[in-house]
Amino acid sequence: MADYLFDTTLFVDYHRGDPGAKSLIERLIQGDITASYCALTLVELWIGISTISEEELRRREEIKYKALFTLMESAPISDEDAKLAGILLGNSVAALDEQPRKEFLRRFFADAIIGAVASRRKETICTRNKKHFERFSVQAEVY
Numbered sequence: 001m002a003d004y005l006f007d008t009t010l011f012v013d014y015h016r017g018d019p020g021a022k023s024l025i026e027r028l029i030q031g032d033i034t035a036s037y038c039a040l041t042l043v044e045l046w047i048g049i050s051t052i053s054e055e056e057l058r059r060r061e062e063i064k065y066k067a068l069f070t071l072m073e074s075a076p077i078s079d080e081d082a083k084l085a086g087i088l089l090g091n092s093v094a095a096l097d098e099q100p101r102k103e104f105l106r107r108f109f110a111d112a113i114i115g116a117v118a119s120r121r122k123e124t125i126c127t128r129n130k131k132h133f134e135r136f137s138v139q140a141e142v143y
Contacts, residue, residue: 007127020143
């Protein structure tokens with residue numbers, strides 16, 4: 001298990017030069033902290049990478065992210081994580097009408113899964129969107 005589970009926002013903000021995200025990545029590189037990532041983060045990042053039209057730039061992005069991920073643990077999604085995410089989402093949408101329910105699920109589906117993984121692993125999520133995870137009672141910190 002790691003100290004933190006890094007959310008997609010951390011990688012996006014690191015790419016954009018956010019000082020807090022850069023500091024956390026530097027601490028990871030120096031070995032001051034340990035971190036993990038969920039496969040859903042890979043999905044979200046590679047969606048962005050796949051939209052880069054220039055081949056060389058796309059390749060550089062892939063290499064940069066792959067290098068960072070070699071310093072981290074993969075935090076796989078277990079069956080229990082999936083069930084917990086379903087319960088968290090179900091409890092959140094139970095009283096909603098159809099359209100708000102669909103919007104909530106679209107917006108928070110990945111966060112519920114990532115939150116369930118972090119909960120099982122007892123890791124704190126590092127994210128820009130702390131409230132997304134707190135709604136599921138998951139420990140999260142803003143970088």
